[in-house]
Amino acid sequence: MSQTIKSQQQPPLELQAGRECPAVNSNDGHKSRVAVIGSGNWGTVAAKLIASNTLKLPSFHDEVRMWVFEETLPTGEKLTDVINKTNENVKYLPGIKLGKNIVADPDLENAVKDANMLVFVTPHQFMEGICKRLVGKIKEGAEAISLIKGMEVKTEGPCMISSLISNQLMINCCVLMGANIANDIAVEKLSEATIGYREKGEIAEKWAQLFSTPYFMVSAVEDVEGVELCGTLKNVVAIAAGLVDGLEMGNNTKAAIMRIGLREMKTFSKLLFPSVKDSTFFESCGVGDLITTCLGGRNRKVSEAFARNGGRRSFDDLEAEMLQGQKLQGVSTARDIYGVLRHRGWLELFPLFSTVHEISTCRLPPSAIVKYNLQKPVLT
Numbered sequence: 001m002s003q004t005i006k007s008q009q010q011p012p013l014e015l016q017a018g019r020e021c022p023a024v025n026s027n028d029g030h031k032s033r034v035a036v037i038g039s040g041n042w043g044t045v046a047a048k049l050i051a052s053n054t055l056k057l058p059s060f061h062d063e064v065r066m067w068v069f070e071e072t073l074p075t076g077e078k079l080t081d082v083i084n085k086t087n088e089n090v091k092y093l094p095g096i097k098l099g100k101n102i103v104a105d106p107d108l109e110n111a112v113k114d115a116n117m118l119v120f121v122t123p124h125q126f127m128e129g130i131c132k133r134l135v136g137k138i139k140e141g142a143e144a145i146s147l148i149k150g151m152e153v154k155t156e157g158p159c160m161i162s163s164l165i166s167n168q169l170m171i172n173c174c175v176l177m178g179a180n181i182a183n184d185i186a187v188e189k190l191s192e193a194t195i196g197y198r199e200k201g202e203i204a205e206k207w208a209q210l211f212s213t214p215y216f217m218v219s220a221v222e223d224v225e226g227v228e229l230c231g232t233l234k235n236v237v238a239i240a241a242g243l244v245d246g247l248e249m250g251n252n253t254k255a256a257i258m259r260i261g262l263r264e265m266k267t268f269s270k271l272l273f274p275s276v277k278d279s280t281f282f283e284s285c286g287v288g289d290l291i292t293t294c295l296g297g298r299n300r301k302v303s304e305a306f307a308r309n310g311g312r313r314s315f316d317d318l319e320a321e322m323l324q325g326q327k328l329q330g331v332s333t334a335r336d337i338y339g340v341l342r343h344r345g346w347l348e349l350f351p352l353f354s355t356v357h358e359i360s361t362c363r364l365p366p367s368a369i370v371k372y373n374l375q376k377p378v379l380t
């Protein structure tokens with residue numbers, strides 16, 4: 001069962017215009033400092049959400065450092081400079097003003113050095129390199145949370161991103177996943193999210209406080225792997241849903257694909273981690289995210305275009321053209337999962353997951369998504 005953790009928000013403090021550093025007071029030593037590692041579409045929205053709360057909650061420093069993977073804009077300006085000057089991430093979240101207490105920082109080590117609460121939110125393929133750069137650079141006693149939907153597959157087997165963070169940086173890492181299309185949360189439309197934590201205690205409550213707003217409702221469950229696998233695997237189902245849209249198969253077919261996808265998500269998660277709880281699939285991170293992502297996500301959108309082009313244009317091409325720097329996670333996750341399934345002799349048990357990979361690598365045509373044998377046995 002999930003607990004809804006209510007944040008005890010205080011009335012907002014007055015923001016001093018142009019101030020970059022928090023005011024010092026005698027309790028500052030006990031306050032938590034937050035750094036957000038990532039500044040893409042969701043990374044920027046997460047920073048906005050968090051920064052609105054650090055202003056209100058006395059147990060946090062106002063300032064939120066946001067690490068930016070630096071790039072030069074077509075105007076010749078650095079993205080970091082533009083964010084700090086205009087309070088807007090003009091590349092990944094145009095048109096949305098961010099709190100002045102967000103400081104964009106292109107220096108990864110500098111961005112994290114004083115923080116004791118680290119929010120990781122980059123496309124998953126960059127996390128191994130980021131973790132390597134952060135080894136030995138993290139403040140002692142720091143806590144982490146991962147908002148990243150994806151996994152790494154190593155020779156010894158699959159590794160969830162929260163484990164990569166925990167193992168490489170020697171810190172505890174919770175996760176936050178859910179039905180969270182970033183652009184909708186940016187304009188404060190009501191959404192839910194699920195925190196997965198390892199042990200009951202203060203830290204899950206603190207993360208929930210940091211993220212909860214009246215329009216962003218956070219619950220917490222003791223199931224890190226279940227929550228993270230839901231967020232990761234739904235991206236593969238979203239590719240399948242996009243194919244169905246591109247083939248104009250209609251809603252009954254799409255519902256069938258979502259149902260079978262959910263069943264494969266649950267089976268795969270429990271085979272990898274028997275501790276994963278059935279109830280987690282009924283949280284926002286489970287069925288909630290599956291629905292939103294199959295209706296309105298980027299994976300779905302690009303996959304629809306792939307099917308409309310009859311598979312003649314690659315996902316990489318379409319991603320670059322349609323997402324302008326934002327990244328898909330579903331295609332690489334399908335590839336990673338396929339590797340695990342083949343290695344473990346489980347391919348037959350996961351017809352949807354394996355078909356998505358075979359279509360995205362052009363070994364099968366897009367129409368194969370509705371031709372595979374729905375009756376194939378799947379463990380429950």
Ligand SMILES: NC(=O)c1ccc[n+]([C@@H]2O[C@H](COP(=O)([O-])OP(=O)(O)OC[C@H]3O[C@@H](n4cnc5c(N)ncnc54)[C@H](O)[C@@H]3O)[C@@H](O)[C@H]2O)c1
Nearest residue numbers: 039040041042043069121122123126148149181182326327
């Ligand atoms: N966007 C959403 O609606 C959404 C919602 C929930 C979860 N997520 C998840 O959050 C994670 C981050 O997604 P996002 O939307 O913030 O990112 P994004 O898709 O907008 O990706 C772009 C980001 O990647 C960065 N980048 C590019 N090359 C890089 C490199 N070599 N090293 C490091 N960074 C590099 C860019 O600077 C930019 O910040 C993903 O796992 C995604 O699945 C996204």
Ligand SMILES: O=P(O)(O)OC[C@H](O)CO
Nearest residue numbers: 178179180181297298299
């Ligand atoms: O746009 P997508 O497909 O990366 O999905 C975004 C979020 O994960 C939805 O919760």
